Each structure stands twice: as C-alpha cells, then as structure tokens.
Amino acid sequence: MKARILVIDDEAEVRRSVGMILRYDDYEVLEASSGPEGIALAEKEAPDLVFLDIKMPGMDGLEVLQRLRNANENLPVVIISGHGTVSTAVEATKAGAFDFIEKPPSSEKLLVSIRNALERTRLSDENRSLRRAAEVRHQMVGESPSLRQVWDAIKRAAPTNATVLLQGESGVGKELVARSIHRNSLRSRERFIQVNCAAIPEELIESELFGHEKGSFTGATEKQIGKFEQADRGTIFLDEVGDMSAKTQAKVLRVLQEGEVERLGSARTIKVDVRVIAATNKDLEQEIEKGTFREDLYFRLSVIPIRVPPLRDRRDDIPLLVRHFADLFSRDNNRRLPRFTPAALEYLQKARWKGNVRELKNTVERLIIMTPGDTLDVDDLRDIVRLEPKAPVTPDGDKERPGTLREFKESAERAFLVGKLRENAWNISKTAEVIGTPRSNLYKKLEQYGISQEGDG
Ligand SMILES: Nc1ncnc2c1ncn2[C@@H]1O[C@H](COP(=O)(O)OP(=O)(O)OP(=O)(O)O)[C@@H](O)[C@H]1O
Numbered sequence: 001m002k003a004r005i006l007v008i009d010d011e012a013e014v015r016r017s018v019g020m021i022l023r024y025d026d027y028e029v030l031e032a033s034s035g036p037e038g039i040a041l042a043e044k045e046a047p048d049l050v051f052l053d054i055k056m057p058g059m060d061g062l063e064v065l066q067r068l069r070n071a072n073e074n075l076p077v078v079i080i081s082g083h084g085t086v087s088t089a090v091e092a093t094k095a096g097a098f099d100f101i102e103k104p105p106s107s108e109k110l111l112v113s114i115r116n117a118l119e120r121t122r123l124s125d126e127n128r129s130l131r132r133a134a135e136v137r138h139q140m141v142g143e144s145p146s147l148r149q150v151w152d153a154i155k156r157a158a159p160t161n162a163t164v165l166l167q168g169e170s171g172v173g174k175e176l177v178a179r180s181i182h183r184n185s186l187r188s189r190e191r192f193i194q195v196n197c198a199a200i201p202e203e204l205i206e207s208e209l210f211g212h213e214k215g216s217f218t219g220a221t222e223k224q225i226g227k228f229e230q231a232d233r234g235t236i237f238l239d240e241v242g243d244m245s246a247k248t249q250a251k252v253l254r255v256l257q258e259g260e261v262e263r264l265g266s267a268r269t270i271k272v273d274v275r276v277i278a279a280t281n282k283d284l285e286q287e288i289e290k291g292t293f294r295e296d297l298y299f300r301l302s303v304i305p306i307r308v309p310p311l312r313d314r315r316d317d318i319p320l321l322v323r324h325f326a327d328l329f330s331r332d333n334n335r336r337l338p339r340f341t342p343a344a345l346e347y348l349q350k351a352r353w354k355g356n357v358r359e360l361k362n363t364v365e366r367l368i369i370m371t372p373g374d375t376l377d378v379d380d381l382r383d384i385v386r387l388e389p390k391a392p393v394t395p396d397g398d399k400e401r402p403g404t405l406r407e408f409k410e411s412a413e414r415a416f417l418v419g420k421l422r423e424n425a426w427n428i429s430k431t432a433e434v435i436g437t438p439r440s441n442l443y444k445k446l447e448q449y450g451i452s453q454e455g456d457g
Pocket residue numbers: 137138139140141142168169170171172173174175176177280281321324357358361
C-alpha cells in the first residue's frame with residue numbers, strides 16, 4: 001500500500017517541490033497551506049507521516065505539532081525549517097518531532113527521513129500487537145465470587161513491596177496471579193524473573209539464584225549473574241518454593257532479611273532491591289511439621305498469603321474460560337471459532353478438572369484441533385472429557401447412607417426409577433418401555449418404594 005504523506009507549509013513553492021519529489025517516489029501526497037487546515041486534514045485522512053513547516057503565519061509549527069501529537073502520538077512528524085529557525089527545530093524534536101530537515105529540502109534527505117519514520121511506526125505497530133497478544137495470553141479470566149476474592153487480594157498486594165505467598169493446587173493459575181501482581185505494581189516496567197525451584201537440580205540452584213564467579217567450582221567456566229541480581233528493581237517469582245533444599249532455604253531467607261546476595265566464589269555482597277512472590281502447591285504448614293520447610297522462611301514469605309481456589313470450587317467460570325481458550329486456540333490454528341452448544345458448556349461445567357485450569361485449557365485446545373465442525377456438542381466431548389463420578393445414589397440426599405448391600409440396591413433402584421420417571425414426564429408406559437420392564441412390574445415397584453409424582457418436588 002502506498003504511504004500517505006501530508007505536507008503542511010504556507011509557501012506554495014515548498015509544497016510543490018516536496019510534493020513532486022514524493023509523488024515521483026510513488027507516495028500519496030496531501031497538501032495544507034496552514035496549521036488549522038493541516039490539523040483538519042490529518043484528522044480526516046489519517047496520513048502515515050507529516051512534513052511540517054515551523055514558521056507559518058497564524059498558528060505556528062510548534063503548536064501544530066503539539067496538536068497533532070495530542071490527537072495521535074504515533075503519527076511521525078518531520079519538521080521542515082528555514083534558515084535561522086534551526087534552534088526552533090531542535091526544540092521541536094524535543095517536543096516529539098521525529099526529525100528535522102533544512103530548507104530547501106533535498107530529495108535524498110526527504111526520502112531517507114520518510115523511510116526511517118515509516119520503519120519506526122511499522123516496528124512500534126508490531127510491538128504493540130505483540131504486546132497485546134502477550135497480554136491476552138496472560139489474561140486472567142473469571143468472575144466467580146472466589147476468583148473475585150483473588151482479584152481483590154491482587155489489588156491490595158500489588159502496590160506494596162510485601163512478599164506474597166501463593167498457594168493452590170497445580171494448574172489453578174498461580175503463575176498468572178504472580179504476573180498480574182507484577183504488572184499492577186510500581187515495578188511493572190522492570191523485570192519479572194521466574195525461577196522454578198523444582199526444575200533446577202539441587203547442586204545448581206544456588207548458582208542459579210545467586211550467581212557465581214568464574215572458576216568458583218568445577219564447570220564454572222564463565223561468570224554467572226544470579227536470578228536475584230537479574231531481578232534487581234523488579235520482581236522475582238520463586239515457583240515451587242516448597243521444593244527448595246534446606247541449604248537453599250537458608251540462603252533465600254538471608255536475601256529476604258538482608259536484601260543482599262553473594263555470588264558463589266565471591267566474598268563481596270551485592271545489594272538487591274527485589275520483590276519476592278513465591279508459589280507452591282504443597283501444604284507448607286504440613287512441610288513445616290515434617291521438618292522439611294523452615295518456619296521462619298514461611299513467615300517471611302507469607303506476609304500476604306493468597307489462596308487460589310481449585311476450578312471445581314468456581315465452576316461458574318468454566319463457560320467464560322472455555323470461550324477465552326477457544327478464541328485463543330482458533331486464532332493460533334487459523335480456524336473459525338466454533339460454537340459450543342449450551343449442553344456442551346453444561347457438560348464441561350460438570351467435569352472433574354483435577355488438573356484445574358491447565359487441564360481445561362489443554363482440553364479446549366484438543367477440541368479445537370480435533371473437532372472439525374463449526375459447532376461443538378456433547379457428543380464431541382464424551383470421549384475427551386470425563387465427568388465427575390456420581391455420588392453414591394441415595395433416595396434422599398441427606399438420609400443416612402445404606403448399610404447393607406440390600407439397602408444399597410434398593411435405594412439405588414429407587415433413585416434410578418425416580419430419575420427415569422422424571423425424564424419421561426412421569427409417563428408410566430413410556431418409562432416402562434425405556435427401562436425394559438413390564439408396566440405391571442413398574443407399578444409394583446412404585447408401590448414398594450412409595451414413589452409418587454407428588455413427592456417429586
Ligand atoms: N483464570 C485464568 N484465566 C485464563 N487462563 C488461566 C487462568 N488460570 C490459569 N490459566 C492458564 O492455565 C494454565 C495453568 O496456570 P498456571 O501455570 O498459572 O498454574 P499454576 O497454579 O502455576 O500451576 P502449577 O502449580 O502446576 O505450576 C496456564 O496456561 C494459564 O495461563
């Protein structure tokens with residue numbers, strides 16, 4: 001596509017010569033002879049770049065620049081300045097102009113400046129869409145009351161420097177919570193460094209966390225900067241913190257207390273300003289009792305404790321999550337977003353999700369890839385998603401559980417019959433047919449168990 005360039009200059013001769021050069025190079029050119037006219041044109045025609053004269057009667061270039069940038073700060077503006085206005089042009093670049101060119105502008109300078117400016121907008125567009133894509137990937141979806149509590153905790157924790165301890169089963173979203181605390185903190189522009197304490201071999205974790213000097217141990221052929229140093233001024237996320245050895249725990253405790261680290265093989269201590277967020281799917285209090293986790297470290301870490309609830313305790317969020325992941329994976333796989341039928345969503349809401357949101361996410365990915373149609377219904381799910389095993393059937397939920405085999409069989413039979421009758425709108429003939437028993441037998445059972453429709457409330 002041809003780039004569209006707007007030239008704002010009160011001198012017709014400049015507009016003509018600049019316009020000629022640009023058109024010759026196949027750009028589309030718009031011309032304005034005053035500031036206000038240029039601003040109106042910029043708004044209407046959305047040019048990719050503006051050439052702006054600095055000295056014009058009426059509204060001068062600097063003010064035009066201000067207004068253009070207020071309207072769209074990504075629009076590159078190149079100043080064209082006459083002799084004697086070069087210092088103003090310098091001022092203009094400080095005020096956000098992309099570049100300046102002296103009059104009379106040579107075609108070479110004009111074209112180089114255009115290429116640079118357009119390249120920069122292309123890059124920043126790319127950055128923006130990459131950033132947006134990353135944000136969608138790290139978005140936390142859900143509106144259930146229990147997730148809202150997590151949100152509230154994030155909001156309270158984020159602006160502080162307090163250490164946060166995230167606890168919850170595997171796959172509930174602890175990492176996501178850690179990232180959103182960082183994103184909403186005063187450190188959001190600094191680094192978020194993640195360390196998975198369970199994935200690093202015991203003998204390497206210290207040098208990973210604290211760094212080492214060259215030659216400090218066999219194999220240390222290069223100096224290494226530790227994660228705590230890398231995270232300086234930012235946030236460190238100590239994932240699976242429950243898996244740290246006693247020795248590492250002692251060292252981490254020291255960083256938290258003193259705010260300084262020591263590289264292996266160095267006697268020098270280095271001050272670090274790091275916010276710590278830790279996560280674990282272990283029950284740390286139990287680990288303390290077993291003697292595998294230090295109590296003092298636990299207290300240091302859990303200044304702000306946040307529990308992320310398992311998915312089965314917030315089933316309301318499932319339809320939202322399904323749509324979110326379906327959207328994500330259809331884009332990734334270049335296919336149209338399929339529709340989940342209400343029955344399919346209800347089915348997904350009933351599943352076990354032992355692996356929590358991670359399992360749900362993987363399942364949706366699989367569904368998107370494996371199921372070709374535009375609609376996803378229960379039949380597409382049955383083989384992929386297992387349902388929660390049914391609770392033992394008792395006639396009335398809150399009666400005592402049956403004690404003998406006979407009692408169990410009877411209560412199960414009763415519940416079965418009531419269910420089938422309901423399904424068939426209490427039509428006896430139809431129900432008998434569906435369950436494959438003579439009508440007379442069904443009547444007998446109803447009497448035996450005292451089943452009647454009125455009782456079905
Ligand atoms: N509320 C949510 N909205 C959208 N995606 C989520 C949500 N919760 C979790 N996820 C996604 O589910 C996956 C698992 O989440 P995450 O890695 O944060 O879990 P975790 O609690 O750290 O698990 P583990 O203990 O196994 O490390 C990730 O891909 C994450 O993006």
